[in-house]
Amino acid sequence: MIAPQEAPADKALQMRAVLKLNNADELDRLLRSQQDPASPLYHRWLPAGEFDHRFAPSIAERAQVAQWLAQTEFQVAGQSSSPRTIDFSGTVAQAERAFGIKIVSSDAGAHYGNTTDPAIPVTLAGTIGFIDGLDNLRGARSSLRKMSSKPAVEISVPLWIPAGHQRLEVAAFVNGGPGDSIGMPSPTPNFILNGSVGFGPADMQTFYNETPLLSAGVTGGGAGGCIGLAEASDYDDVWFTNFAAVFDLPTNDVTRIFPDGANPGKNDRDFETIFDIEWARAMAPGAALNVYIGLINGTYGVISGTADALQRAVQDNTCVAVSASIETCGEPKDFFTQMMGPIYAQGAAQGQTIFVAAGDEGAAEFDYDPDTGDCVNGTSRHVNELASDPNITSVGGTQFVPHYDSSFNDIGFVPEAVWNEPEFDSSGVAASGGGESVFFVKPYYQNGLTPNDDSRDQPDIAMEAACDHPGVFSVFPPSSQVACCGCGTSLGAPIWAAITSLLDQREGHRIGALNPALYQLGALANTPSTGIRDVTFGNNDFGNVVGFEAVPGYDQATGWGTPDITQFISNFANAPAPGRIAAPRNVNFAKLRVGNTRMMKFQLRNQGGGRLYGTIDMLVPPFNVLSGGGNFMLGPRESMQVRVGFQPPASGSFSEMLRILSDDPRNPSVNVSLTGIGK
Numbered sequence: 001m002i003a004p005q006e007a008p009a010d011k012a013l014q015m016r017a018v019l020k021l022n023n024a025d026e027l028d029r030l031l032r033s034q035q036d037p038a039s040p041l042y043h044r045w046l047p048a049g050e051f052d053h054r055f056a057p058s059i060a061e062r063a064q065v066a067q068w069l070a071q072t073e074f075q076v077a078g079q080s081s082s083p084r085t086i087d088f089s090g091t092v093a094q095a096e097r098a099f100g101i102k103i104v105s106s107d108a109g110a111h112y113g114n115t116t117d118p119a120i121p122v123t124l125a126g127t128i129g130f131i132d133g134l135d136n137l138r139g140a141r142s143s144l145r146k147m148s149s150k151p152a153v154e155i156s157v158p159l160w161i162p163a164g165h166q167r168l169e170v171a172a173f174v175n176g177g178p179g180d181s182i183g184m185p186s187p188t189p190n191f192i193l194n195g196s197v198g199f200g201p202a203d204m205q206t207f208y209n210e211t212p213l214l215s216a217g218v219t220g221g222g223a224g225g226c227i228g229l230a231e232a233s234d235y236d237d238v239w240f241t242n243f244a245a246v247f248d249l250p251t252n253d254v255t256r257i258f259p260d261g262a263n264p265g266k267n268d269r270d271f272e273t274i275f276d277i278e279w280a281r282a283m284a285p286g287a288a289l290n291v292y293i294g295l296i297n298g299t300y301g302v303i304s305g306t307a308d309a310l311q312r313a314v315q316d317n318t319c320v321a322v323s324a325s326i327e328t329c330g331e332p333k334d335f336f337t338q339m340m341g342p343i344y345a346q347g348a349a350q351g352q353t354i355f356v357a358a359g360d361e362g363a364a365e366f367d368y369d370p371d372t373g374d375c376v377n378g379t380s381r382h383v384n385e386l387a388s389d390p391n392i393t394s395v396g397g398t399q400f401v402p403h404y405d406s407s408f409n410d411i412g413f414v415p416e417a418v419w420n421e422p423e424f425d426s427s428g429v430a431a432s433g434g435g436e437s438v439f440f441v442k443p444y445y446q447n448g449l450t451p452n453d454d455s456r457d458q459p460d461i462a463m464e465a466a467c468d469h470p471g472v473f474s475v476f477p478p479s480s481q482v483a484c485c486g487c488g489t490s491l492g493a494p495i496w497a498a499i500t501s502l503l504d505q506r507e508g509h510r511i512g513a514l515n516p517a518l519y520q521l522g523a524l525a526n527t528p529s530t531g532i533r534d535v536t537f538g539n540n541d542f543g544n545v546v547g548f549e550a551v552p553g554y555d556q557a558t559g560w561g562t563p564d565i566t567q568f569i570s571n572f573a574n575a576p577a578p579g580r581i582a583a584p585r586n587v588n589f590a591k592l593r594v595g596n597t598r599m600m601k602f603q604l605r606n607q608g609g610g611r612l613y614g615t616i617d618m619l620v621p622p623f624n625v626l627s628g629g630g631n632f633m634l635g636p637r638e639s640m641q642v643r644v645g646f647q648p649p650a651s652g653s654f655s656e657m658l659r660i661l662s663d664d665p666r667n668p669s670v671n672v673s674l675t676g677i678g679k
Contacts, residue, residue: 004104007112009093014297015074015133017065017086018339019057020126027055031348031391032444032665035516037577038608039666045351045510048317055342056083061127068124072098082311084342095134103134111373113137117332129338137368138303138330198471198484199402201247201282203410204464204495207402210283210565213502218569219286220501225510226253226288227497228319228352229276232296232305232326233269239475243278246473246482250281253288259312260295264305267296270477272325275486276494278474280323284498286505290319303328303386307340310354314347320504321497322347325357325490327384329375330368333439336385348391351510353500357489358396358459359384359433362420362542363556381545383435387458390443393514394458395492396558397432397465398535413564418538418550418557419465419489430467431540433489434459434548434556444668445519447661448613448631450554460515462535462558463492503569516665517575521568522560523613523633524576525553531568534561579612579634581605581664589646589676597647599626602672604642604660606634614662622647623656623674648678 021027033041046054062083069076069088077087092103092112099118105111113135120128205211213219220227234256244251254277256263273291280289292313294305306326313322347354359365364378365385387394397419402410420431436455443456450457464470471485496514504510511517521530535558540547548556582605592598606612612634618625628642648654658672 004106007092007103007105008109009091011092011109011112012089013092013095013133014087014089015095015131017069017088017128018130018132018334019061019065019084019086020129020338021055021084021342021345022057023055027345027349031345031513032668034349034351034512036665043351043509043512045512046349048315048350051346051349052083055346057127062086065124065127068121074098082315099131099134101134106370111137111370130332130334132335132339135330137370137373138328198473199410199464200473201249201279203402203470204279204282204472206410207413207464208563208565209413209567210499210502212566213506213569214285218502218506220284220498220505221286221288225320225501225504226290226318227280227284227494227501228290228292228313228316228322229273229280229494229497230306230309230313230322230324231269231273231276231291231293232264232309233267233273234263234265234293235270235274235277235291235477236266236480238480239274239477240277240281242480243274243473243475243482244281247282249285254281255288255290257290257292257312257316258294259292259308260305262295264293264295266477269296269305271474271486272490274477275474275490276323276325279472279491280494280498282498283495284501287498287501290316303331307343310340311343314343314350314352317350317352319352320510321353321355321500323355323493323497324386325488325493326386327357327359327361327366327375327433328386329366331385336389336439340386341389341391344389344391348513351512353497353511353514354392355395355493355496355500356387356389356392357384357433357493358387358394360397360430360465360488361433362431362540362545363433363435363547364542364545365433365435377543379543379545381435381547383437383458384433385437385439387433388437388440388456390440390456390515391513393460393496393518394433394559395489395496396434396459396462396540397489397492398462398558398562399464399466399469399538402470413533415537416464416533416535416558416562418535418540419462420538420540421467421469430488431542431547432459432462432465432557434540434558436556442661443515444661444665445516445663447663447668448615448633449519449523449663451556452615452631457554457556459556459559460518461492461496461532461560462562463489463495464562465489465491499563499565499569502565503572506569507573511572516578517572518560519663520575520578520610521572522554523611529571529574531564531566531571532561533564577610578608578663578665579606579610579636580608581612581614581660581662581667581670582607583660583670583672586673586675587644587658589674591677591679592646592648594648594650594678597645598676599643599645601641601643603639604628604632604634605639606636608664609636611635612662612664614660614664616642617659617661619644619656619658619674622649622654622676622678623658625658644674646674646676648676651678653677
C-alpha cells in the first residue's frame with residue numbers, strides 16, 4: 001500500500017452537518033416511560049411532527065450553523081428533508097482550515113480520509129454532533145447471500161442429533177423422477193421447484209406456527225398498518241408478481257417511495273429489495289408494504305440510501321414496523337450515535353418497531369480494507385453496529401434440517417442451531433452475527449440478563465437464515481424466475497417486521513420498541529407461556545475468530561431464540577411487568593483503624609410486582625463487595641442482602657459509589673454512596 005499523502009487541495013467534498021437532539025435526558029425518560037406499564041405514558045406514542053417539535057434543533061440553531069458554514073466559504077444547500085441535517089460542499093483545503101484537520105489519500109484522492117476528528121467552534125459544540133463527508137473510507141454489504149443451485153435429489157441429515165431424536169434422512173423427488181416411478185405423490189412448490197429444494201412461505205408459516213393466526217384472519221391488515229422496508233435499489237414488478245403467483249400471495253398494496261426525490265434505478269442491491277418484499281408479504285399477507293428506496297451517494301456510499309430510507313419511513317410515521325438489512329464498515333462512532341441514533345429514537349417514540357439484520361460474518365463483523373475500498377471479513381470480534389442501537393431489535397440467524405410429509409411440505413418445528421454453514425461463495429463462511437458493541441452501553445432492559453460487559457449485546461432474537469438447511473425460495477435478479485435458495489440474516493429482519501404487523505393488529509395498537517417486553521419474556525426461559533424457542537446448540541465462530549456458544553437463555557449468537565409466532569403474539573401482551581428497585585442512598589463505615597476491616601450490609605429490595613433483574617458492580621480497594629456482587633434476580637417483593645467491606649490503607653477520608661444497574665425502567669441506575677475514615 002502506498003503511504004498516504006495530503007489529498008488534493010482542490011478536491012470537491014460533499015458534506016453534511018448532523019445536529020444534536022435537544023433535551024436528551026427528557027427523551028430517554030420518555031422512551032422508558034412509554035414501555036413501563038406502570039407509567040401514565042405507557043404506549044402513548046408521539047404523533048407525526050411532535051418529536052421534532054420537542055427534540056429537534058430549533059430554527060435558530062439551524063440558522064446559526066448554516067451561517068457559520070457560509071461564513072467559512074462553504075456552499076450551503078437548500079432546506080434538507082430532515083431538520084437535523086444541513087448539507088454543504090467545499091474543497092479539501094476549505095475543510096482542513098474550517099475543522100483543523102488533515103485529509104490524506106494514497107491514490108490521488110480516489111480514497112481519502114481525515115486523520116483526526118474535526119474541531120467545532122465552542123459556540124456550536126452543543127449543536128453539531130457529527131460532520132459527515134470528510135472521508136469516503138467506508139462500505140456496506142447486504143446481509144444476504146444466495147446459492148447458485150441445489151441438487152434435484154438431496155439426502156439431508158441433521159447437523160446434530162438432539163436428545164431423544166433419531167437420525168433423520170429426507171429424500172426429495174422431482175416430477176418425472178424417481179418419486180413418480182415408486183408412486184410418490186407429486187411435490188408442491190413449497191418444498192421443491194424446478195429441481196431445487198427449499199422453504200416456501202407455507203413451510204415457514206408451518207415451522208414457526210403462524211398458520212393458526214392467518215387462518216383466524218390475523219394477517220397484518222387492518223389496525224396492523226403497513227410494513228416499511230428500507231432499501232437502496234429499485235426492482236422489477238415482474239419479480240414480485242412471479243413470486244406471488246408461485247406461492248399464491250396477494251400483489252396489491254406495495255408502494256414505492258423515493259425519499260431523495262428520485263428513483264435510483266436498479267443496482268447491486270436489487271436482490272435485497274425483492275427478497276425483503278417477498279418475505280415480508282409471505283409472513284404478513286394482509287399488510288401493506290411501503291418500499292422506501294433511497295439514493296446511493298458517491299461520498300457516503302450505499303449506506304446513504306438506506307439511511308435516507310429509514311429516515312423517511314420514520315418521518316412519515318405511517319408504518320408500524322420498519323426493516324433494514326445492511327452491514328457497514330468504516331463509519332465512525334458519531335455516524336451511529338448522532339446520525340442513526342436519533343432516527344431510531346424517533347421511531348421508538350412514535351411507536352414504530354425497527355428491526356436490523358445482525359449480519360452474516362459471525363462474531364467477526366466486517367472491517368474496512370483501504371486497499372480494496374470495500375468491506376472485508378473481520379479478523380477479530382465485533383458486530384454490525386447499525387444493529388446495536390438500543391432502540392431497535394437486532395435479528396440473528398438459525399439453521400435446521402426440516403421434517404417433511406410425503407408431499408414434501410414442512411410438518412412443524414424441530415430444534416434449531418446457530419446459523420453457521422460451510423463456504424457458499426468467495427466471501428467465506430456464513431454465520432449469525434453477534435457480540436458486544438463498542439459504541440453503545442448496555443440498555444436498561446439487558447441489565448442482569450446479558451453478559452456483564454457494560455455493552456449493548458446483540459442479537460436480541462433470531463430467525464432461519466441458512467442457505468442449505470433449509471434455504472428459502474426467491475427471485476434472483478436479473479432472472480425473473482423463482483428459484484432456491486436465498487439466505488442470510490436479511491431474511492429475519494423483514495419477517496420480524498411482518499410478525500410485528502400481526503402483533504399490532506391483534507393488540508389493536510402499536511407496541512413500539514420490541515426489546516423491553518421481549519427481554520421480560522425471554523427471562524422466563526423456554527416455556528410455552530413465552531412463545532420463544534430457545535436455541536442451545538452451535539456457535540457463531542467465523543474463520544479464525546472464536547465467537548459465542550448458544551446456551552440456555554440469552555446468548556450472543558441467537559439472542560433469546562426464535563418464535564412460536566401464535567404463542568408469542570398470544571402472550572406478548574401478558575409479558576410480566578418489570579420490578580422496582582429500592583436501595584439505601586449511603587453506607588457509612590465511620591472511623592476505622594488503618595489496616596483493619598469492617599463489614600456492613602444493606603438490603604436490596606424489589607418493591608414491584610414483577611421480576612427484577614440487575615447487576616452490582618464490583619469495587620476496588622479500600623471498598624469491596626463481599627457478597628451479592630454480579631448479576632441478580634429478585635422476585636416480586638423479594639429482597640437480598642449485600643455485604644460490603646472497608647479496609648483503609650491510610651488515614652483520611654475515603655468514598656466510593658457502588659453502582660447497581662437493573663431493568664427497572666423508572667430507575668435503571670442506582671448509586672449507593674460508601675464512605676469511611678481511616679485513623
